[in-house]
Amino acid sequence: MSARGLARGVIIAFGATYLLLPLAGVLEFAMRMRRGVYSFDAFFTVFEDHRFGDTFLYSTVMALVTVLIGMLIVLPAAYAVRLHAPRLRATVEFVTLLPLVVPAIVIVFGYVRLYGSDSWLPLTDSDFGADALLAFGYVTLSLPYIYRSVDAGLSSMDVRTLSEAAESLGARPVTVLLRVVLPNIRTSILSGAFLTAAIVLGEFTFASLLDRPAFGPFMQLLGASRAYEPAALSLVAFAFTWGLMALIGAIGGRRKGT
Amino acid sequence: MSFLSVRGVKKAFGPAVAVQDFSLDAERGEFVSLLGPSGCGKTTVLRMIAGFEKPDAGSVVIDGEDVTHLPTRARRIGMVFQSYALFPNLTVEGNIAFGLKVAGVAKAEIAARVKEMLELIGLPKLGGRYPVELSGGQQQRVALARAIAIRPRILLLDEPLSALDAKIRVSLREELRAIQRELGITAIFVTHDQEEALALSHRVVVMSAGWVEQIGTPPEVYHTPRTPFVATFVGTANVLPCRIEDVAGRLSFHGAPLALDHALTGVTGGEAMMALRPEAIALAPFEGATNRLDATVRDVTFLGPVARVRVVLAGEIEALVDLHGEATRILPEPGSASVLYFRPESLQLLDRRDRAG
Missing domain, CATH: 3.40.50.300 (P-loop containing nucleotide triphosphate hydrolases)
Structure with missing residues (x-):
């Protein structure tokens, strides 16, 4: 093996150890629930708890809704800014970054005051209203990630010329967006969607303060009251995230020409 | 329509x-x-x-x-x-x-x-x-x-x-x-x-x-480029100052008489610009080449099918002459005196349009 190959091997080994050692530790701890032997008892306890399935499903649906609303807002906006108002780009980018600066607790307090039971639009009075509020909150929270990934996707193609080419062939703006722009930034959209899903699945502040049965508060509750189960749960969540990532890689790399 | x-x-x-x-x-x-x-x-x-x-x-x-x-x-x-x-x-x-x-x-x-x-x-x-x-x-x-x-x-x-x-x-x-x-x-x-x-x-x-x-x-x-811009942008041309002497198409370049192949309409005397393609000029007399100008050869670049001769007219104005075929066999010496021969139809009077912007 050459010196260079050796150095590469050492670096990879170091990186892998850095990432995998804590995971191995968590796994080892999670398997010690039964005294004296290794077992998957903690995992079974987590899976048997109906709140796991309920909250996970709830948060997954929330994630999908968030991605959908977020994309419906961001995609046309980013496209229009790029095509018709390139000077506004810096402003729009700044606005989309605000959720990173304003803490979630501040946003959700604002929501509760604006849409609480004594407000002009008491969304928190009904479950559906609160769910909607939570979804909108998540859209705000994920704006930086959705906008950045969509904008990066648009930067990777010659949006203007391709749009003009499609238009010269008779396509309407909606057709251009759906048939030309969207397919060419599919990978970016997927990565934005993935980041959003990861954020929504683990989000605690919004869900907790709006009292919604989401996965984040469940993880927190479990972590505060149990010993081995939280470790098992974090591994499950981790595996799910990795699964999502692999899926995106597979879909993104499936077709040529992106 | x-x-x-x-x-x-x-x-x-x-x-x-x-x-x-x-x-x-x-x-x-x-x-x-x-x-x-x-x-x-x-x-x-x-x-x-x-x-x-x-x-x-x-x-x-x-x-x-x-x-x-x-x-x-x-x-x-x-x-x-x-x-x-x-x-x-x-x-x-x-x-x-x-x-x-x-x-x-x-x-x-x-x-x-x-x-x-x-x-x-x-x-x-x-x-x-x-x-x-x-x-x-x-x-x-x-x-x-x-x-x-x-x-x-x-x-x-x-x-x-x-x-x-x-x-x-x-x-x-x-x-x-x-x-x-x-x-x-x-x-x-x-x-x-x-x-x-x-x-x-x-x-x-x-x-x-x-x-x-x-x-x-x-x-x-x-x-027949109409403006100095067209003359120089499309191909190469010598754009030279001249004087319009009369409506019959007679011009002069630093006192040397020249003729166009057509009469002028609506133009009566004054300073003007004219264009002359390098390949329309020869350094030896030829049929129809009734226009002639005295020149001094500055340098010669031989390019195979073409020889590009840089000359000076009236002691100060540079012009290009392209020699083709047999004319490139014997090339003029830099510094030597020479005569440019060309036909009236090779000479093109240009519009002198002044434009803002």
């Missing part, structure tokens, strides 16, 4: 005026080039015909229909871009079929048309490829096929050959001309390359700084 009629079109981007006052009439099946240096407004004119830019004034009429305020998609034009602009997510077939699908053409007809187009551009076997798998020349041919598949009323070409390397550029140029002539489609071609414009076009529109300098057939533009 002509097939394409652009009337009094103006366009400014903020304080910068891109197109001053542009008018052009093109007949059905005509190939017209807009030629000029970058920033002369030629692409803006094309984009206004396409509908990508709205003119500040004037109108665009295609086949009797005023399209000035129609969106691009309703104009039924075909456009080819310098950067090819193929849709990277679609195959060659998908690209060619795009406009037909948008128009709701039946599937069987789309398939037939795509096949016909692929054969027209000489790529019948590459229908399943993606744009990234094609060379630049192939991509541009697909872009051309995609533009003409929808049977547009006008084909607009925005420097379509500029991104290609020299050899492909020439072969694709020939192909483009053949396809345009075969389909009889009206084409407007934007280029900064005078050779392309001369080789392809029925007529050339020479533009500079937003103005039309001259519209004419390639030989007209080359042999």
Whole structure:
């Protein structure tokens, strides 16, 4: 093996150890629930708890809704800014970054005051209203990630010329967006969607303060009251995230020409 | 009325005026080039015909229909871009079929048309490829096929050959001309390359700084340039100061008498500019060369078929003389006195238009 190959091997080994050692530790701890032997008892306890399935499903649906609303807002906006108002780009980018600066607790307090039971639009009075509020909150929270990934996707193609080419062939703006722009930034959209899903699945502040049965508060509750189960749960969540990532890689790399 | 009629079109981007006052009439099946240096407004004119830019004034009429305020998609034009602009997510077939699908053409007809187009551009076997798998020349041919598949009323070409390397550029140029002539489609071609414009076009529109300098057939533009800009931008020309002596076409250059081959109308005396192509001049007398000027040879560059002689006229003004064929066998010595011989018809009096902007 050459010196260079050796150095590469050492670096990879170091990186892998850095990432995998804590995971191995968590796994080892999670398997010690039964005294004296290794077992998957903690995992079974987590899976048997109906709140796991309920909250996970709830948060997954929330994630999908968030991605959908977020994309419906961001995609046309980013496209229009790029095509018709390139000077506004810096402003729009700044606005989309605000959720990173304003803490979630501040946003959700604002929501509760604006849409609480004594407000002009008491969304928190009904479950559906609160769910909607939570979804909108998540859209705000994920704006930086959705906008950045969509904008990066648009930067990777010659949006203007391709749009003009499609238009010269008779396509309407909606057709251009759906048939030309969207397919060419599919990978970016997927990565934005993935980041959003990861954020929504683990989000605690919004869900907790709006009292919604989401996965984040469940993880927190479990972590505060149990010993081995939280470790098992974090591994499950981790595996799910990795699964999502692999899926995106597979879909993104499936077709040529992106 | 002509097939394409652009009337009094103006366009400014903020304080910068891109197109001053542009008018052009093109007949059905005509190939017209807009030629000029970058920033002369030629692409803006094309984009206004396409509908990508709205003119500040004037109108665009295609086949009797005023399209000035129609969106691009309703104009039924075909456009080819310098950067090819193929849709990277679609195959060659998908690209060619795009406009037909948008128009709701039946599937069987789309398939037939795509096949016909692929054969027209000489790529019948590459229908399943993606744009990234094609060379630049192939991509541009697909872009051309995609533009003409929808049977547009006008084909607009925005420097379509500029991104290609020299050899492909020439072969694709020939192909483009053949396809345009075969389909009889009206084409407007934007280029900064005078050779392309001369080789392809029925007529050339020479533009500079937003103005039309001259519209004419390639030989007209080359042999009878109207302005100093056209004389020097299209080919090489010696642009020299002169004096108009009388309406019969007699001129003088630093006291030396010269003659034009035609009488002048409306011009009576005064300073003017004249153009003289280097290849129209010989250093020995020849038939019809009644104009002559004394010169001093400065230097000589032998290039094989051509020898380029730099001379000085009237002690201060540089001029070029191109010697061809047998004339290059014995070359003049630098520093020697010589006489330039040329015909009256080689001398072209130029308009001296002063323009703001």
